[in-house]
Amino acid sequence: MKNAGIFHPDFINEPYWWRAFRPGAVAGDDPPASCDVAIVGGGYTGLAMALELRRQGRTVAVLEAGELGQGASTRNGGGVSGGVNVGKSLSGRKIHYEPEMQRAILGDAAQAYSYIERFIAEEGIDCHWKRTGRFIGAWTPAHYEAQARTVEALNSGAASGSYMVPRERLREEIANDLYYGGQVVERSAFLHPALLYQGVLRACLREGATVCAQAAVRQMRRDGQGWVVDTAKGPVRAKQVAIATNGYTGDLTPQFKRRVIPIASHIIVTEPLPSGLAERILPTNRMINDTLRIRSYYRLTPDGTRVLFGGRGKFGQADVRGNSEVLYRAMLQRLPDLAGIRIEHAWSGNVAFTFDGIAHMGERDGLYYAMGCNGSGVALLSYLGYQTARKMVQADGYACAFDRAMPGNPLYRGNPWFLSSIGPWFRLRDRIDRALARD
Secondary structure, eight states: OTTGGGEEEEEESSOGGGGTSOTTSSOOOOOOSEEEEEEEOOSHHHHHHHHHHHHTTOOEEEEOSSSTTOSGGGTSOOEEOSSTTTTBOTTSOBOOOOHHHHHHHHHHHHHHHHHHHHHHHHHTOOSOOBOOOEEEEOSSHHHHHHHHHHHHHHHHHHOOOEEEEOGGGGGGTOSOSOSSOEEEESSOEEOOHHHHHHHHHHHHHHTTOEEESSOOEEEEEEETTEEEEEETTEEEEEEEEEEOOGGGOOTTOHHHHTTOEEEEEEEEEEOOOOTTHHHHHSTTOOEEEEOSSSOEEEEEOTTSSSEEEEEOTTSSSOOHHHHHHHHHHHHHHHOGGGTTOOEEEEEEEEEEEOTTSSOEEEEETTEEEEEOOTTOHHHHHHHHHHHHHHHHTTOTTOOOTTBSOOOOOTTOSSOOTTHHHHHHHHHHHHHHHHHHOOO
16 A cells, blocks of 8 residues: 555554543433433533533533544544634635624633633643643745734734744744744643543533433424424433534534534544654644645644644545545655654544634524534633523623624535535645745
């Protein structure tokens, strides 16, 4: 097989994170006959909703289609953004909003970061939280200039601790000469996503939430002032229903399916690195992103012994090894000192993009919802789960800038057939941008 040598003999197609917490480790509960709120989706968003609803005195049933922790909450790269990614379109370009809206969404994105940081500390969750910041490499000089124009807004609106690193100082951040400098965002962190999930799940169960595995929702229908939710384990009567399915939103809720674009994000993790290599290639131990349309993100694993590298792979249908080969080439372009290091883990998980580049929460057709992570859901969707719960109980002082109608597109009905064409086009545009760049 082409590039077969890049795969370790112990290569496995599953998340590296599952070494610490594996889906199904907690069996879950049977659905109740009735409850105040039924939540469809048992990831970070749904669990955050459930936890706050229980603390507000509501009975809750979380209905997860698979095993607990099977979805994107244990499959992501573990990066935690404090607002820098808000407003990124599918192409990676920033969407510009009216100044008042921009201030509001940046402010709430900053609150999302504070929420997850505080929650982890208060709950005592050992998920390897590291606030070492993020570096975003500039693919072209024009990208560097565009980044520089965002520094003031990020610092004033989201307290990001952002500053620019010119190209001549690039090696202070990463061992390559690929980028034209870049942007540091100090108010950014990374963690172990599966251990965070385990901690949130434990908190929900401790507070008395009913969390159900293998309880796929087949149908929902109105019943007087409430709902009947038909699951694979029987019906549940609920006064309110919330949808927390993000990149796995399907035909159950077509009104949301046609407003989010699910995209598979692929990740590889290397075998353990030789002594001293990790410190040499990533001396600041930051999460790294870049400004290409085909974006990548990479970091050291929490123990500092491996590199995790994620991105879009082939966009269309491809087997795990095919996607891994694409990511491996991209990894070596950015970290050439990893030549000869093999891949030990590879997997995928869905993110959900929106047409206006921001996450959304609110109520539509009698259903509450929070979704649309745009690739930055660890803090933001946890926070929007919490805020959705507060909206549902009409909590005093409730307000959230992401509580706004989620736009659709008349040409999109929920089938992202165009992704297989967009990928090659974006890659071509990235190559053209680079070819036109001038040192």
